[in-house]
Amino acid sequence: MPLLGCIADDFTGATDLASTLVRQGMRTVQVIGVPEGPLPEADAVVVALKSRTAPVADAVAWSLAACEALLAAGARQIFHKYCSTFDSTPAGNIGPVTEALMKRLGASLALACPAFPTNGRTVFQGHLFVGQALLNESGMEKHPLTPMTDANLVRVLAAQTDGAVGLVPFATVDQGAVAIRRAFSGLQDAGRRHAIVDAVTDAHLMAIGEAASLHPLVTGGSGVAMGLPENFRRAGALPPRDDAASLPPGGGHAAVVAGSCSRATLGQIGLARDHMPTLELDALATPDADALTAQALAWMDGKLGAGPILIAASAPPDKVAALQEKLGREAAGALVEDVMARVAEALVARGVRRLLVAGGETSGAVVQKLGIATLRIGAEIDPGVPWCFAEDAGLHLALKSGNFGTRDFFVKAFDHV
Numbered sequence: 001m002p003l004l005g006c007i008a009d010d011f012t013g014a015t016d017l018a019s020t021l022v023r024q025g026m027r028t029v030q031v032i033g034v035p036e037g038p039l040p041e042a043d044a045v046v047v048a049l050k051s052r053t054a055p056v057a058d059a060v061a062w063s064l065a066a067c068e069a070l071l072a073a074g075a076r077q078i079f080h081k082y083c084s085t086f087d088s089t090p091a092g093n094i095g096p097v098t099e100a101l102m103k104r105l106g107a108s109l110a111l112a113c114p115a116f117p118t119n120g121r122t123v124f125q126g127h128l129f130v131g132q133a134l135l136n137e138s139g140m141e142k143h144p145l146t147p148m149t150d151a152n153l154v155r156v157l158a159a160q161t162d163g164a165v166g167l168v169p170f171a172t173v174d175q176g177a178v179a180i181r182r183a184f185s186g187l188q189d190a191g192r193r194h195a196i197v198d199a200v201t202d203a204h205l206m207a208i209g210e211a212a213s214l215h216p217l218v219t220g221g222s223g224v225a226m227g228l229p230e231n232f233r234r235a236g237a238l239p240p241r242d243d244a245a246s247l248p249p250g251g252g253h254a255a256v257v258a259g260s261c262s263r264a265t266l267g268q269i270g271l272a273r274d275h276m277p278t279l280e281l282d283a284l285a286t287p288d289a290d291a292l293t294a295q296a297l298a299w300m301d302g303k304l305g306a307g308p309i310l311i312a313a314s315a316p317p318d319k320v321a322a323l324q325e326k327l328g329r330e331a332a333g334a335l336v337e338d339v340m341a342r343v344a345e346a347l348v349a350r351g352v353r354r355l356l357v358a359g360g361e362t363s364g365a366v367v368q369k370l371g372i373a374t375l376r377i378g379a380e381i382d383p384g385v386p387w388c389f390a391e392d393a394g395l396h397l398a399l400k401s402g403n404f405g406t407r408d409f410f411v412k413a414f415d416h417v
């Protein structure tokens with residue numbers, strides 16, 4: 001019976017969260033899509049949805065169905081995981097999904113904290129920073145699907161929900177769990193339904209987690225989940241675990257599939273070009289899924305075996321914008337996702353058993369195409385990106401958030417499996 005039931009709005013985010021929970025001593029399993037049968041035995045179950053950019057009604061319906069399955073399995077607390085860069089549109093989906101879960105769980109206030117200090121995401125006076133830059137000057141303002149043009153999270157969340165949004169500021173968070181809990185009560189009394197919570201350090205995240213021990217719903221990035229396992233340990237519900245991150249040894253061919261257009265991923269591709277056979281598909285020159293897939297299939301034959309290979313569709317903002325102008329934002333994304341999913345399927349059919357996918361939506365498309373049902377979580381390559389094992393497919397998978405990982409990530413990742 002899981003103690004913590006988690007609903008993640010994309011697949012890289014789900015492995016990021018699962019990895020955090022494993023590090024904090026919870027046996028954690030990631031389930032792909034709304035669970036249909038009985039849930040695997042674990043301390044925490046993370047349901048990975050591809051709901052970040054889905055229509056609001058779909059995102060709400062899938063999240064509620066996932067919540068239902070987690071509650072039926074016995075989960076005592078629900079965690080709604082979204083991106084540490086608060087990726088969303090004015091329509092949602094962070095606000096509407098949170099509201100729907102609050103109603104289902106009878107929660108009168110939900111905290112919202114995307115901070116992930118280890119990866120440079122901090123929240124101060126309600127403003128989200130990526131490194132030293134405000135969110136809207138971090139490159140995220142050019143994201144292909146969820147451009148983030150405002151760093152003021154109180155304002156961003158308020159645009160997505162009718163529920164009033166308040167702030168628990170740094171000065172309160174820095175005083176610890178008791179002060180934070182008092183601030184939650186104050187906001188609730190003042191009629192707020194949502195509380196953006198500042199956090200600059202892991203100690204802040206631990207204190208926020210402690211203050212939320214009795215909240216039926218917690219929302220945020222993987223960082224704020226860090227403080228939740230300790231609540232269960234304190235209550236005597238979570239025994240010590242020491243084998244949480246072991247996976248079977250990896251083998252077979254190795255490949256990277258990249259569909260993220262983030263600054264970090266573009267840099268990683270730039271470095272990997274000098275280290276592995278690399279194909280860069282040009283979706284703008286060939287805006288046709290069948291033709292792009294055929295190019296990739298023709299190229300990969302004969303390349304597999306000696307070491308990892310890389311196939312990328314990633315492009316800089318001007319080329320992404322040009323393709324979107326031609327096809328529309330969603331159609332452009334969907335076209336490239338379809339190509340990358342078919343490329344991944346072909347790679348696996350040719351013996352790839354260690355597959356690294358860059359990009360959240362891209363990972364969702366790939367994992368769905370491969371028909372994977374569950375993932376076991378292993379050790380991290382870099383913060384937020386673990387190797388995982390898909391038992392049903394006999395496949396090691398790493399799902400890299402576009403923004404995560406050092407510049408040599410694609411090269412070093414295969415030393416870890």
Ligand SMILES: Nc1ncnc2c1ncn2[C@@H]1O[C@H](COP(=O)(O)OP(=O)(O)O)[C@@H](O)[C@H]1O
Nearest residue numbers: 144260313315320333336337359360361362402
């Ligand atoms: N050359 C391109 N032109 C337009 N869109 C692209 C291109 N390459 C990738 N994309 C799309 O950009 C989106 C990137 O999102 P995602 O995979 O979530 O990456 P990230 O993790 O960086 O957010 C996907 O929908 C992908 O299909």
Ligand SMILES: O=C(O)[C@@H](O)C(=O)COP(=O)(O)O
Nearest residue numbers: 012013016083084360401402
């Ligand atoms: O919280 C994060 O930053 C990640 O876990 C995440 O959600 C990544 O999303 P993508 O950048 O779309 O991969």
